[in-house]
Amino acid sequence: MSENVSVSGGSSSERRFTGVHMDELNGGASIPVQDIEDIVQARQKGRFLAQELNFSPTQSTLVATVISELARNIILYAGNGFITLTRGKSEAGRGGLQIVASDNGPGIEDIARALISGYSSSGGLGLGLPGVRQLADEFHIESAVGHGTTVTVLMFG
Numbered sequence: 001m002s003e004n005v006s007v008s009g010g011s012s013s014e015r016r017f018t019g020v021h022m023d024e025l026n027g028g029a030s031i032p033v034q035d036i037e038d039i040v041q042a043r044q045k046g047r048f049l050a051q052e053l054n055f056s057p058t059q060s061t062l063v064a065t066v067i068s069e070l071a072r073n074i075i076l077y078a079g080n081g082f083i084t085l086t087r088g089k090s091e092a093g094r095g096g097l098q099i100v101a102s103d104n105g106p107g108i109e110d111i112a113r114a115l116i117s118g119y120s121s122s123g124g125l126g127l128g129l130p131g132v133r134q135l136a137d138e139f140h141i142e143s144a145v146g147h148g149t150t151v152t153v154l155m156f157g
Ligand SMILES: Nc1ncnc2c1ncn2[C@@H]1O[C@H](COP(=O)(O)OP(=O)(O)OP(=O)(O)O)[C@@H](O)[C@H]1O
Pocket: 069, 073, 074, 077, 078, 103, 105, 106, 107, 108, 114, 115, 119, 120, 121, 122, 123, 124, 125, 126, 127, 128, 129, 130, 149
């Protein structure tokens, strides 16, 4: 069974990427994630890229928060995976950051339920994915049971 959900996490359409044009991996990074140290690495790289893109200090911290939550989920539910950080540009030339968290773990049976604040299959707070969705300018999640999960987030500064 597989299910896909695509939703926008941004509150303002002005903040959306429209026709995203990705830079080459120039300055981007694909970070393997399997332990806590990797979360620290991914967070630092994300913060660095956000600062390079002239994100505000607050927004750079939010980027690090998003990366943390997605990386924690990878470790907890899938064991390992990747966080890929890429610079993106809107058509208007506005610089943004794309964060992709991917794993080949067990997948999510009910994506809508996983996005509800307070739902957790592990006794957690169940705030990770809904929080990421709220912080994202664009949010997309794709998951197939037995195959894995990919969460894609776009953020502007
Ligand atoms: N990469 C993943 N692979 C499989 N299931 C996942 C993955 N990420 C999230 N989930 C499922 O979605 C649920 C909700 O995730 P979310 O991050 O919102 O909460 P949590 O991890 O349970 O708790 P918290 O993040 O607040 O500590 C998880 O409990 C888990 O069932």
